[in-house]
Amino acid sequence: MMDNRPRRLDEILSACGSALSRKLTSSAAEIYVDLPAANAPAASAYLRSAGCRHVAVFAEDRVAEDSHDYIYYVFEHPDDCRYLVLRAAIDLDDTAFPSMAAEVPALNWQEREIQDWFGLEALGHPNPRRVALHDNWPDVHPLRKDFSIDTVLPPFEGEQHVYRPTLGEGVFQIPVGPVHAGIIEPGHFSFAVAGEPILYLQLRMFYVHKGIEKRFEQLTADRAVFLAESVSGDSSFSHGTAFCQALERIGGVEVPEPAHRMRTILLELERIYNHVADIGAIVTDVGFVIANAHASRLREEILRINEELTGSRLLRSVVCPGGVRRPWDRDHVSNTLAALTPFEREFNELVDMIQSSDSTRDRLERTGILNPDQARDLGIIGVAGRASGHDRDVRRDHPYAAYDSLEIQVPVYQEGDVLRRMQVRIDEVRESLQLIRAAESGLASGPHRVSMPPLPADQYALGSVEGWRGEILYWVRTAANNRIARCRVKDPSLNNWPAVVEAVQGNIVPDFPVINKSFSLSYSGTDR
Amino acid sequence: MFRILKKTFDTGLVTIDYPDAPPRLSENFRGAPRFHLANWHDARPAAEACPTGALSIRDYGGIREVTMDYGLCIFCGECGAADQSGAVQMTREFELAVRDKANLVLTAQYDVSFDGTQQHLRQLHRGLQPVEQDTAALELKVHQAIHQTLGRSLAIREVDAGSCNGCEVEIVALNNPVYDLERLGIHFVASPRHADMLLVTGPVTRNMELALLKTYRATPEPKVVVAVGACGISGGIFGRNYATVGAVDQVVPVDVFIPGCPPRPHALLHGILLALGRIAEKQLPL
Numbered sequence: 124m125m126d127n128r129p130r131r132l133d134e135i136l137s138a139c140g141s142a143l144s145r146k147l148t149s150s151a152a153e154i155y156v157d158l159p160a161a162n163a164p165a166a167s168a169y170l171r172s173a174g175c176r177h178v179a180v181f182a183e184d185r186v187a188e189d190s191h192d193y194i195y196y197v198f199e200h201p202d203d204c205r206y207l208v209l210r211a212a213i214d215l216d217d218t219a220f221p222s223m224a225a226e227v228p229a230l231n232w233q234e235r236e237i238q239d240w241f242g243l244e245a246l247g248h249p250n251p252r253r254v255a256l257h258d259n260w261p262d263v264h265p266l267r268k269d270f271s272i273d274t275v276l277p278p279f280e281g282e283q284h285v286y287r288p289t290l291g292e293g294v295f296q297i298p299v300g301p302v303h304a305g306i307i308e309p310g311h312f313s314f315a316v317a318g319e320p321i322l323y324l325q326l327r328m329f330y331v332h333k334g335i336e337k338r339f340e341q342l343t344a345d346r347a348v349f350l351a352e353s354v355s356g357d358s359s360f361s362h363g364t365a366f367c368q369a370l371e372r373i374g375g376v377e378v379p380e381p382a383h384r385m386r387t388i389l390l391e392l393e394r395i396y397n398h399v400a401d402i403g404a405i406v407t408d409v410g411f412v413i414a415n416a417h418a419s420r421l422r423e424e425i426l427r428i429n430e431e432l433t434g435s436r437l438l439r440s441v442v443c444p445g446g447v448r449r450p451w452d453r454d455h456v457s458n459t460l461a462a463l464t465p466f467e468r469e470f471n472e473l474v475d476m477i478q479s480s481d482s483t484r485d486r487l488e489r490t491g492i493l494n495p496d497q498a499r500d501l502g503i504i505g506v507a508g509r510a511s512g513h514d515r516d517v518r519r520d521h522p523y524a525a526y527d528s529l530e531i532q533v534p535v536y537q538e539g540d541v542l543r544r545m546q547v548r549i550d551e552v553r554e555s556l557q558l559i560r561a562a563e564s565g566l567a568s569g570p571h572r573v574s575m576p577p578l579p580a581d582q583y584a585l586g587s588v589e590g591w592r593g594e595i596l597y598w599v600r601t602a603a604n605n606r607i608a609r610c611r612v613k614d615p616s617l618n619n620w621p622a623v624v625e626a627v628q629g630n631i632v633p634d635f636p637v638i639n640k641s642f643s644l645s646y647s648g649t650d651r
Numbered sequence: 652m653f654r655i656l657k658k659t660f661d662t663g664l665v666t667i668d669y670p671d672a673p674p675r676l677s678e679n680f681r682g683a684p685r686f687h688l689a690n691w692h693d694a695r696p697a698a699e700a701c702p703t704g705a706l707s708i709r710d711y712g713g714i715r716e717v718t719m720d721y722g723l724c725i726f727c728g729e730c731g732a733a734d735q736s737g738a739v740q741m742t743r744e745f746e747l748a749v750r751d752k753a754n755l756v757l758t759a760q761y762d763v764s765f766d767g768t769q770q771h772l773r774q775l776h777r778g779l780q781p782v783e784q785d786t787a788a789l790e791l792k793v794h795q796a797i798h799q800t801l802g803r804s805l806a807i808r809e810v811d812a813g814s815c816n817g818c819e820v821e822i823v824a825l826n827n828p829v830y831d832l833e834r835l836g837i838h839f840v841a842s843p844r845h846a847d848m849l850l851v852t853g854p855v856t857r858n859m860e861l862a863l864l865k866t867y868r869a870t871p872e873p874k875v876v877v878a879v880g881a882c883g884i885s886g887g888i889f890g891r892n893y894a895t896v897g898a899v900d901q902v903v904p905v906d907v908f909i910p911g912c913p914p915r916p917h918a919l920l921h922g923i924l925l926a927l928g929r930i931a932e933k934q935l936p937l
């Protein structure tokens with residue numbers, strides 16, 4: 124099926140001659156190319172000029188194996204369903220890599236993560252301060268292989284982070300968090316305000332960093348699935364699936380078709396329950412509480428369906444390498460999914476209720492604007508990207524599960540305000556309902572999983588899923604005995620926080636909650 | 652306006668009666684695993700399959716000690732799938748909250764035969780108590796002071812001390828019209844200074860340790876603390892590591908522990924009411 128898809132990356136790579144010609148490996152899903160670190164910025168600039176998006180950058184400590192650290196640069200092109208990965212080796216006596224954050228702001232946090240986790244310096248980074256390790260941490264680099272996960276660090280005392288000062292007459296600073304007023308995750312926001320309008324916002328994340336990438340390295344692949352499910356609890360199934368896809372590629376395992384369809388149905392149910400909750404939360408933040416009462420009831424209905432299908436409201440312990448853990452009874456599935464018909468009717472009524480409220484529209488329209496240029500520069504993806512003109516969706520662009528056999532409409536808006544971020548969710552809920560029906564109607568009988576062979580050591584692969592927030596990316600390298608040597612996890616939240624900073628500027632403080640909610644990012648997914 | 656009212660009437664009453672009436676749960680809901688310890692001949696496959704180490708075995712000197720820690724369990728069902736003997740069953744039990752964390756742990760000692768299977772059950776402990784002797788410990792132990800002061804109306808401050816946000820998904824659900832916490836006189840508040848109870852999730856990251864402590868100190872007496880989920884009780888799948896403290900009770904005193912990953916809203920309700928002395932503690936299924 125993948126063979127008749129466009130393969131623009133081949134052309135792009137061959138056009139650049141020898142610079143990118145040292146192709147390492149190539150598969151149906153990924154192309155790897157080796158290059159010297161010094162050439163990476165030029166290669167990235169070239170690829171971007173050829174229409175590629177710079178998706179991610181991350182590192183790996185291979186000093187014990189071959190005396191090198193490696194930096195990986197991941198790219199995609201709209202006309203190619205594969206990912207292109209450039210790999211740069213860093214010699215032992217070298218402790219730096221060239222920064223591209225000035226040209227590609229989307230890499231800002233990721234490069235600083237490499238500094239924090241590995242102690243490699245991002246040369247020329249415009250703001251090279253710590254991002255993942257707070258300032259009160261000692262000088263440690265937890266993802267180095269010689270750092271033990273149980274290292275007991277000395278007690279941290281006090282906050283030492285220095286925020287950009289807020290100067291000027293009548294200008295104030297409003298610090299918020301890490302413990303917030305609502306039931307949300309912790310993070311620190313520092314607003315500089317002149318009266319009501321926000322001049323700028325500074326973020327401090329990683330309050331819920333719990334060593335997840337390091338923890339992967341202690342687990343066998345089978346157990347690690349449960350850890351992937353706990354990266355961001357509201358996206359358990361998407362994270363678990365992305366991780367399993369990487370393992371399946373490494374193991375060369377074909378997931379049976381029924382399992383693909385089951386995964387598709389569950390991925391879409393996860394999208395629906397979160398989108399419905401967010402729609403309700405957005406209108407609550409502008410005072411439309413009764414609409415949220417209906418929305419939260421509808422979310423509860425999807426969680427009930429989840430439990431009926433899988434035993435778990437949040438779809439935990441369902442996906443596994445090779446398929447899904449338990450078979451489905453065809454009749455039980457149709458009976459359960461029949462509840463989506465009244466759900467859809469009620470969802471439409473909810474949307475009508477919201478859209479017929481002029482005061483709600485008035486608060487959401489032109490609020491928290493992220494224009495398409497900003498979104499492109501910052502590499503904003505997912506719901507927020509599509510509300511700001513960025514037409515990407517992993518389901519369509521890098522098909523997985525049953526998506527290559529399904530028609531997917533991707534909603535895209537240009538205005539980039541809260542209203543459009545809500546509208547993208549409304550459109551996507553409707554699309555998800557169609558996709559579930561289509562996936563269900565083709566659900567043939569057959570195996571729900573194949574058994575995984577022991578994974579070969581020292582192999583690597585990507586797995587990616589369009590979670591309800593956006594692109595979730597896993598990069599996994601195996602170790603001996605079915606263990607994980609390295610697992611890079613990129614939740615879309617990590618990518619999209621800078622969009623919140625941009626979008627709030629010039630808005631009034633009372634609109635911050637609704638703007639923040641319209642992005643609805645995962646702190647745990649960011650901080651891991 | 653008329654439309655909104657009509658929708659309200661059309662929707663009717665959706666709120667459940669739990670805990671006054673038993674909850675309606677899906678047949679497929681996966682609650683706590685149950686172990687037929689007296690007739691269990693081989694715990695090895697189940698322990699091998701357990702991803703968290705909640706179920707573990709230790710062999711020494713012809714003896715096998717099987718330990719099951721419901722505070723670490725994520726109810727994944729892998730033990731049940733791996734054990735072919737029928738000694739492990741997934742149940743729909745979720746009312747697992749306890750006041751004493753030790754009571755979440757069952758320990759069984761067996762003689763081991765030459766082929767590695769278990770022969771007979773020598774001893775069974777729940778927490779530190781041998782199981783035969785503690786049948787009387789079932790009765791409702793009410794914290795009188797807490798019950799009188801907080802029993803009828805309660806303000807909760809939720810603190811995420813490093814969870815994956817799964818627990819938050821279920822805690823938020825308590826406010827929806829189906830669970831409607833307020834019908835029980837319980838509500839969430841924005842500040843610890845207005846709170847009677849802290850509902851704490853997560854393995855407590857090093858970066859949240861101080862914030863949790865400050866939140867605790869800011870909460871007026873009398874106060875109760877409830878640790879939510881496998882992570883809050885035991886560090887869960889994350890465990891204790893360079894970035895986590897590994898349990899809520901390592902940082903602040905905890906009155907009630909609610910197992911689950913995440914605990915379903917009924918289980919949260921059960922634990923909260925247990926902390927208030929409004930319902931009784933149940934014993935682990937045996």
Ligand code: SF4
Nearest residue numbers: 701724725727728730
């Ligand atoms: S259900 Fe609990 S005890 Fe059984 S395998 Fe899963 S975590 Fe372990």
